[in-house]
Amino acid sequence: MVCLGNICRSPIAEGVMRHKILAHGLDWEVDSAGTESYHIGEQPHRHSQQVCRQHGLDISSQVARKFTKADFDRFDIIYAMAKDVYREIESIGGGRADMSKVVLFLNELNPGSDASVPDPWYGNEDGYLPVYRMINETCDVIIEKYKN
Numbered sequence: 001m002v003c004l005g006n007i008c009r010s011p012i013a014e015g016v017m018r019h020k021i022l023a024h025g026l027d028w029e030v031d032s033a034g035t036e037s038y039h040i041g042e043q044p045h046r047h048s049q050q051v052c053r054q055h056g057l058d059i060s061s062q063v064a065r066k067f068t069k070a071d072f073d074r075f076d077i078i079y080a081m082a083k084d085v086y087r088e089i090e091s092i093g094g095g096r097a098d099m100s101k102v103v104l105f106l107n108e109l110n111p112g113s114d115a116s117v118p119d120p121w122y123g124n125e126d127g128y129l130p131v132y133r134m135i136n137e138t139c140d141v142i143i144e145k146y147k148n
């Protein structure tokens with residue numbers, strides 16, 4: 001799960017997906033990262049933590065890190081939360097990475113829509129609940145698609 005800062009959107013996606021993986025007894029690994037360096041080492045944004053806590057999830061132990069080229073080898077699917085994130089992932093890959101692994105997250109919910117999860121960093125607290133909901137719904141689709 002990849003966004004820009006790894007403090008607002010992708011930490012929610014990591015926490016929600018980890019919860020669903022456990023609930024379904026799946027042996028999947030999930031992680032999140034950001035394409036930018038500004039927030040490396042930080043906890044998720046307090047409003048991301050808060051919206052997760054309101055839904056019974058504790059994401060406070062997650063720590064922001066930067067997406068690296070090695071992640072292309074480590075993971076089978078790399079979800080970009082937004083189109084600009086997709087382009088940044090491509091740039092980090094440096095032309096030799098397997099971009100077929102990189103999927104625009106909301107295309108799992110609405111195939112072909114090429115939509116981006118809005119970045120709640122630039123708004124107020126009210127932006128986090130709709131983001132949580134679209135992430136939660138998309139994670140359900142991903143679980144149904146790949147479980148078994």
Ligand code: 4NP
Nearest residue numbers: 003004005006007008009121
């Ligand atoms: P995120 O949101 O990519 O969902 O973690 C952002 C967080 C921080 C910044 C941009 C987006 N920033 O510019 O510091």
